[in-house]
Amino acid sequence: MIVPDVTLELAQWVVQLRPQDIPDDVRREGVRTFVNWLGCAVGGANHETVDRAMAAVTQFCGPQQATVIGRPERLDVLHAALLNGISSHVLDYDDTHLKTIIHPAGPVASAALAVAEQRSISGARVLDAMIVGIEVECRIGNSIYPDHYDRGWHITGTAGVFGAAAATARLLGLDQQRTAWALGLAATQSAGIREMFGTMTKSFHPGRAAQNGAMAAYLAESGFDSSERGIEALRGFANIYSNKQDYNEILGDLGRRWEAALNSYKPFACGIVIHPTIDGCIQLRNELGVSGDEIESVALRTHPLVLELTGKKTPKTGLESKFSVYHAASVALLKGDGSPEAFTDSLATDAEVIALRDRVSAEPGEGIGEDQVVISLRLRDGRVVEKRIEHAIGSVKRPLSNSELDAKFMRQSSLVIGEEKAGALLNAAWQVAEAGIVGDILGHSAPA
Amino acid sequence: MIVPDVTLELAQWVVQLRPQDIPDDVRREGVRTFVNWLGCAVGGANHETVDRAMAAVTQFCGPQQATVIGRPERLDVLHAALLNGISSHVLDYDDTHLKTIIHPAGPVASAALAVAEQRSISGARVLDAMIVGIEVECRIGNSIYPDHYDRGWHITGTAGVFGAAAATARLLGLDQQRTAWALGLAATQSAGIREMFGTMTKSFHPGRAAQNGAMAAYLAESGFDSSERGIEALRGFANIYSNKQDYNEILGDLGRRWEAALNSYKPFACGIVIHPTIDGCIQLRNELGVSGDEIESVALRTHPLVLELTGKKTPKTGLESKFSVYHAASVALLKGDGSPEAFTDSLATDAEVIALRDRVSAEPGEGIGEDQVVISLRLRDGRVVEKRIEHAIGSVKRPLSNSELDAKFMRQSSLVIGEEKAGALLNAAWQVAEAGIVGDILGHSAPA
Numbered sequence: 001m002i003v004p005d006v007t008l009e010l011a012q013w014v015v016q017l018r019p020q021d022i023p024d025d026v027r028r029e030g031v032r033t034f035v036n037w038l039g040c041a042v043g044g045a046n047h048e049t050v051d052r053a054m055a056a057v058t059q060f061c062g063p064q065q066a067t068v069i070g071r072p073e074r075l076d077v078l079h080a081a082l083l084n085g086i087s088s089h090v091l092d093y094d095d096t097h098l099k100t101i102i103h104p105a106g107p108v109a110s111a112a113l114a115v116a117e118q119r120s121i122s123g124a125r126v127l128d129a130m131i132v133g134i135e136v137e138c139r140i141g142n143s144i145y146p147d148h149y150d151r152g153w154h155i156t157g158t159a160g161v162f163g164a165a166a167a168t169a170r171l172l173g174l175d176q177q178r179t180a181w182a183l184g185l186a187a188t189q190s191a192g193i194r195e196m197f198g199t200m201t202k203s204f205h206p207g208r209a210a211q212n213g214a215m216a217a218y219l220a221e222s223g224f225d226s227s228e229r230g231i232e233a234l235r236g237f238a239n240i241y242s243n244k245q246d247y248n249e250i251l252g253d254l255g256r257r258w259e260a261a262l263n264s265y266k267p268f269a270c271g272i273v274i275h276p277t278i279d280g281c282i283q284l285r286n287e288l289g290v291s292g293d294e295i296e297s298v299a300l301r302t303h304p305l306v307l308e309l310t311g312k313k314t315p316k317t318g319l320e321s322k323f324s325v326y327h328a329a330s331v332a333l334l335k336g337d338g339s340p341e342a343f344t345d346s347l348a349t350d351a352e353v354i355a356l357r358d359r360v361s362a363e364p365g366e367g368i369g370e371d372q373v374v375i376s377l378r379l380r381d382g383r384v385v386e387k388r389i390e391h392a393i394g395s396v397k398r399p400l401s402n403s404e405l406d407a408k409f410m411r412q413s414s415l416v417i418g419e420e421k422a423g424a425l426l427n428a429a430w431q432v433a434e435a436g437i438v439g440d441i442l443g444h445s446a447p448a
Numbered sequence: 449m450i451v452p453d454v455t456l457e458l459a460q461w462v463v464q465l466r467p468q469d470i471p472d473d474v475r476r477e478g479v480r481t482f483v484n485w486l487g488c489a490v491g492g493a494n495h496e497t498v499d500r501a502m503a504a505v506t507q508f509c510g511p512q513q514a515t516v517i518g519r520p521e522r523l524d525v526l527h528a529a530l531l532n533g534i535s536s537h538v539l540d541y542d543d544t545h546l547k548t549i550i551h552p553a554g555p556v557a558s559a560a561l562a563v564a565e566q567r568s569i570s571g572a573r574v575l576d577a578m579i580v581g582i583e584v585e586c587r588i589g590n591s592i593y594p595d596h597y598d599r600g601w602h603i604t605g606t607a608g609v610f611g612a613a614a615a616t617a618r619l620l621g622l623d624q625q626r627t628a629w630a631l632g633l634a635a636t637q638s639a640g641i642r643e644m645f646g647t648m649t650k651s652f653h654p655g656r657a658a659q660n661g662a663m664a665a666y667l668a669e670s671g672f673d674s675s676e677r678g679i680e681a682l683r684g685f686a687n688i689y690s691n692k693q694d695y696n697e698i699l700g701d702l703g704r705r706w707e708a709a710l711n712s713y714k715p716f717a718c719g720i721v722i723h724p725t726i727d728g729c730i731q732l733r734n735e736l737g738v739s740g741d742e743i744e745s746v747a748l749r750t751h752p753l754v755l756e757l758t759g760k761k762t763p764k765t766g767l768e769s770k771f772s773v774y775h776a777a778s779v780a781l782l783k784g785d786g787s788p789e790a791f792t793d794s795l796a797t798d799a800e801v802i803a804l805r806d807r808v809s810a811e812p813g814e815g816i817g818e819d820q821v822v823i824s825l826r827l828r829d830g831r832v833v834e835k836r837i838e839h840a841i842g843s844v845k846r847p848l849s850n851s852e853l854d855a856k857f858m859r860q861s862s863l864v865i866g867e868e869k870a871g872a873l874l875n876a877a878w879q880v881a882e883a884g885i886v887g888d889i890l891g892h893s894a895p896a
Contacts, residue, residue, distance in 0.1 A: 049672070052667070052671045052672040053667065053670070053672055055671075056667045056672060059510070059524075059525075060513075060525060060526050060527075061524075062507070062509045062524070065508075076507075076508040076509075077507075077508060078508050151688055152684070152687060152688040154636075157636075184643075184644065184649060185649055187641060187643075188602075188605075188641050188644050188649055188652070188653065190639060191636060191637050191638060193678075193685065193688055194683040195632075195635070195678060195681040195683045195685075196632065196636050196674060196675055199632075199673050199674050199675055200673045200674065201632060201633055201636055201672070201673070201674040201675065204633070204667075204672075215504075218504045218508075219501065219504045219652075221504065222500045222501070222503040223503075224497070224501055224504060224648050225647050225648045226648065226649040227643045227644055227647055229643065233643040234600070235600035235642040235643040236641060237641065239600060240601065240641055
């Protein structure tokens with residue numbers, strides 16, 4: 001088999017793409033991606049996970065070059081990228097490229113924004129670099145998915161570092177060779193494993209991918225060389241990290257087929273595979289108006305990945321509860337909620353939630369897709385009610401509208417920076433392409 | 449199969465081991481490891497690779513907490529660990545755990561020294577932490593080698609991050625749970641691929657492993673949690689990174705069998721697998737006294753890994769030439785040299801070296817071990833001379849003596865910091881266990 005020059009050709013595209021080559025609909029989706037990511041970064045900013053990361057890194061930080069979104073601190077570019085990547089993912093509320101389950105913006109936008117602040121770059125250039133980075137990230141993901149993910153890699157970390165490197169390389173104005181080196185330095189830092197799901201280390205993955213991808217491009221800028229075949233070489237990324245290598249997914253129809261336009265935004269703050277269950281349980285609660293006591297049992301038939309990824313029977317913390325379809329179903333039925341407040345430490349240990357959670361069962365159902373579920377509710381009065389979700393809210397078939405994104409943004413960020421600042425930040429975020437210097441937007445994100 | 453609690457048990461050992469539990473011979477080898485590593489870090493300190501890394505990171509560095517060995521700069525702990533890891537490996541002249549081809553000290557000592565400077569820790573404690581870190585690193589390497597390496601991983605990076613995390617955790621005084629978290633954070637950052645051999649990015653691997661391992665422990669110190677089963681879980685390190693998982697190599701005879709005592713030190717500044725060839729060619733040169741013109745051809749029968757790892761036919765840079773058995777044989781025959789000066793950009797492009805290099809052939813020989821080679825020299829006068837190396841110099845069977853380590857140290861570090869400072873540094877290095885504060889030793893390493 002003749003292997004194409006994947007790394008060099010991809011680098012060429014990153015370098016040569018002109019702003020006018022990005023179609024309007026792709027850029028519109030890019031703005032939605034940016035707005036959603038920024039809201040999540042603010043929403044997660046005062047999570048204990050972010051506090052502890054901040055406590056660890058403060059002793060090493062350099063000049064105050066970039067904003068830590070939703071917090072008073074400013075850090076050097078690399079640490080700001082790390083922290084923003086963590087905060088934007090810690091609530092599991094961000095965005096999803098459904099073909100690969102990559103959460104694209106965390107690694108890419110966290111890097112691009114911090115770099116752009118240091119170099120005083122316009123919002124329009126940052127937006128385009130973010131779109132390019134997400135395209136690189138999702139295409140590399142497509143080339144190795146699903147084998148790569150099935151092996152146990154957290155693809156948001158492993159593919160994300162390439163996206164962060166590509167976006168940063170573009171912002172730094174690297175040439176083709178140095179962009180290829182940056183991709184090589186990304187390849188050799190690609191990391192993140194699924195065992196970490198349910199711990200603080202999960203959100204470390206997009207943060208570190210952002211930081212490492214940015215570092216890759218800065219090293220290349222300084223002439224630190226690397227392989228120009230980091231992705232496709234025999235002992236390169238794709239062969240080591242996956243049994244599947246479909247390079248046409250990376251190079252095919254570059255600039256015509258846009259993976260960045262397929263991004264979706266989570267309506268619920270947890271693993272995407274339990275969204276159909278939450279959607280259906282909230283609908284059942286609204287339709288039936290029953291209390292937890294009236295429910296005898298809940299039987300779920302789901303996609304097989306649901307149990308592999310979110311099968312925790314007895315979560316003990318808020319972060320663990322995001323990986324429990326049982327917890328999510330219980331809270332959706334009891335509270336009608338799938339927002340960040342549905343996955344707190346206190347709800348994970350709430351007696352009523354636990355009592356109903358333990359009456360939820362789940363098994364893989366034949367022909368059930370990733371955005372589907374069949375829920376059977378058995379009530380104490382003998383009734384059995386079944387609800388089938390064909391396409392969960394937030395999926396490509398039922399995307400969040402701009403006003404739903406607004407509501408999501410305001411709800412989570414008002415809790416952190418207050419309603420007034422959240423409103424100003426939201427307004428500035430929608431106007432990102434008009435910002436002369438992108439750092440001006442982030443000025444609205446500091447808490448009062 | 450019942451999988452033991454590898455991560456937690458290993459963490460317990462790291463935490464509980466007392467200084468008196470380390471046997472004298474193990475600690476003696478630890479001192480030799482430290483002396484050799486320090487000399488290599490000085491020797492590589494003004495390499496272009498280090499200059500370029502420094503140029504990239506300076507803009508982000510924090511407080512001047514730790515020494516960049518052999519250079520005037522002081523950087524924050526994390527960046528100093530990165531730079532020292534790069535400089536100590538860039539000449540491919542460091543140490544080798546021959547069972548796994550791990551170069552143990554780069555990741556571990558680079559982290560431990562920088563951390564110890566920040567926290568004003570004694571030489572004795574640093575030495576013990578380094579020994580413990582190397583033990584963890586090599587045992588994890590043993591558990592997955594050779595499948596892991598054969599797949600394309602650069603095991604010095606992938607296993608090294610665990611060693612750096614373990615050493616740092618011990619220096620920070622973390623408890624068992626937090627040490628397990630540090631190992632989990634190491635697992636999820638484990639990286640480095642073999643495609644990078646021959647570029648600056650190869651030495652980035654031990655540097656980044658040092659930095660990332662240290663970061664893992666600092667995060668754990670701040671309560672940033674992680675899996676406590678990062679090594680052995682189904683979607684954990686060992687299962688994802690290798691088809692072989694022999695946990696007995698990690699937990700068996702802990703504290704009785706010491707991998708750290710098996711370290712070896714390179715007599716030549718290149719990949720270990722071509723050392724038998726260089727050893728034999730230098731012997732042939734000394735015995736025959738022939739010039740390059742008098743040699744018609746050189747035929748090598750080697751271990752199969754030699755061609756896989758060092759089969760570059762036409763290296764164009766000094767770094768590439770370290771991965772060319774042809775270049776190494778040519779220079780050894782022409783100059784009698786395998787030191788860093790045998791692998792410079794100018795020798796890689798030298799006409800005489802290239803002319804003889806192109807008359808060297810190599811093929812795998814049946815029954816040839818990794819520390820063996822058979823060299824057939826055909827001379828223009830018709831003679832054929834054969835040399836068989838049973839155990840190359842520097843191998844476990846023919847270790848470098850302390851005075852050979854002295855000579856190696858002085859030769860490479862005098863070039864960078866001058867003979868006087870090199871002598872003082874060497875003397876201080878042998879006394880590491882007596883240093884009240886380990887940073888005092890490194891004060892001798894700055895160039896005049």
